[in-house]
Amino acid sequence: MVYVSSLSKALSPGLRLGFMVADPDLIDEARALRRLVYRHPPTNIQYQMAHFLAQGHYETHLRRYHFDSAQRWERLHAACSAICRRVARWRGANMLTPSGCRRRRAD
Structure with a gap:
């Protein structure tokens, strides 16, 4: 590994x-x-x-970094939701495929 x-x-x-x-x-x-x-x-x-x-300062920094990033994401999501009717929640990796593209589930 x-x-x-x-x-x-x-x-x-x-x-x-x-x-x-x-x-x-x-x-x-x-x-x-x-x-x-x-x-x-x-x-x-x-x-x-x-x-x-x-x-151990890096771990402390990362916790703060993730917390701050999550707060920024929430503010961005709220702003987009105020403008757009429907905004998807972030759930991890996101991929867009062209319409008509055949999609397969990865094993």
């Missing part, structure tokens, strides 16, 4: 920092590929982020 995530969206788009949880050999390969595409982020930022994660 491999887990890859970015810290940029929730913290700062300019951060360009993420993490990977995987077999050490796969991580070594990913590092080698990254060196070809993008130089590593500054070491001081990596150390600061490691400290931020270890102290």
Whole structure:
């Protein structure tokens, strides 16, 4: 199993920092590929982020981020509902298909 995530969206788009949880050999390969595409982020930022994660601040930040995002979504939904007659509630991933397109349920 491999887990890859970015810290940029929730913290700062300019951060360009993420993490990977995987077999050490796969991580070594990913590092080698990254060196070809993008130089590593500054070491001081990596150390600061490691400290931020270890102290539990990221989890606290994410809880606040999700709470704030949910509140913004509710305000947006209320505003759209005031204008439109019927607005769908968000229930996770949404996909639109052209009318007439055959739809199949994924197993």
